[in-house]
Amino acid sequence: MIQTAIPFLFMRGGTSRGPYLNRADLPENREVLADVLVAMVGSGHLLNIDGLGGGNAVTTKVAMLSRSEDDWADVDYFFAQVSVDDRTVDFKPTCGNILSGVGPAAIEMGLIPADGAQTTVNIRAVNTGARVVATVRTPDGQVRYDGDAAIDGVPGTAAPVNLQFMDTIGGATGAFLPTGNLIDTFDGVDVTCMDVAMPMVIAKAESFGLTGYESSEALNENVEFFEAMEAVRIKAGEAMGITEVAKSVTPKFGLLAPAQEGGTVATRYFMPWKTHPTMAVTGAQCLASCVLTPGTVADGIAARSNDRPATLTLEHASGQIDVLVDYELTSEGIDLRSAGLVRTARLLARGDVFIPGSVWTP
Structure with a gap:
């Protein structure tokens, strides 16, 4: 050959x-x-x-x-x-x-x-x-x-x-909040649809009967959860203006829960048909932006920082990731100037x- x-x-x-x-x-x-x-x-x-x-x-x-x-x-x-x-x-x-x-x-x-x-x-x-x-x-x-x-x-x-x-902001959909809403409800699940670095659908872990602290392996074995999550993701993605959602890895899906290890918030990120073993850099920016924006599903889960810039520590399935966010609050959410991370x-x-x-x- x-x-x-x-x-x-x-x-x-x-x-x-x-x-x-x-x-x-x-x-x-x-x-x-x-x-x-x-x-x-x-x-x-x-x-x-x-x-x-x-x-x-x-x-x-x-x-x-x-x-x-x-x-x-x-x-x-x-x-x-x-x-x-x-x-x-x-x-x-x-x-x-x-x-x-x-x-x-x-x-x-x-x-x-x-x-x-x-x-x-x-x-x-x-x-x-x-x-x-x-x-x-x-x-x-x-x-x-x-x-x-x-x-x-x-x-x-x-x-x-x-x-x-x-x-x-809005790289995939053209808008910070692609649906125009801070919170939408699909199949009875409240979500925030946000496009910062990566279009995402973000929900509370408890909305799916989860703690938000499950391992990636345990989540991957939870077929019932993935079926429910995918149904919400498809409907939310269509509302965000994304085409052929069922065949695309966008929008990604994220779950939030109160921090357990001293961070800002506990997170799980989905690729979307498997649990990410750690955290995507793009997803970290979107999740951090959700936490910083009043009125999203993150309200009541994480303490919102008033620092400018703010360092948010996201707990994930394998540890933590820090995101340094330079932003200002606006009437439409936040004006994200930049987000800094250290990788290798x-x-x-x-x-x-x-x-x-x-x-x-x-």
Whole structure:
């Protein structure tokens, strides 16, 4: 069988991992590109045994990078969520964890040069239009991966990658509150539909008879809960103006409960058909915004900070994540100026990934 070789970096970004590719090395046609990514990841098998995927949605993600023609940005970051088992690709969302590796990958690919002990990379998230500033450690002109920064969900420590997110409101739906309401009710469940970094449907855990402290494994085994949640997600997504919700990973779903480990609030995040083992960077920003906005389902669950900026600590299934939010309250909710997070990334492998030539030959 003739195969097509595609250069790639294989990286962990935050609590996700996958191939990082130069967009110039891939087909322009979106349908052909989807076929290429399905073959690359091995979608269609629960273990992705014939590809680079790892049998979980956090390990079937793809980043495609290119030099940006935007006046502000250095790099364009185009994201794809490849399914584990049904050979589909969703180009609607973005991923903040995978974005953690975009700065290092862009330098490794030669898309931008290292600049001193720290290199600032201005990134445009193509899928949502968000602007992100990444600060990468680059002593001696090379990306530094070892360091003392720890993030829950990843063993050990590594060099920090500082991320500052801007222009994240309404990236997918065009509105902070896509339904126009702080609270909507679907199937008897009160939810807040919000679009900050990621369109989400957010509810209280108790609305589904849950504590909000269940492990990701226990939640994944709760078929009754997932059926009820998916029914609410589909109706809420349609009310948010999102098309083909049943086939899309957006909107994502989140649950809130009172903090149990000294944080601001306890959270669980869904991808949406499996429980995220930790927390999505984009989801963290949306959940934090929900907590900061008066009148949402978060009222009475979390103590609302009056600090500007405010640090919110979200407890998740594997630990905690801090979000530094610079915002102002408005008559419509909040004006989110930026959200900052610290992540880590590591280059795992580089070389060529091979796909069947029958899928695509340049």
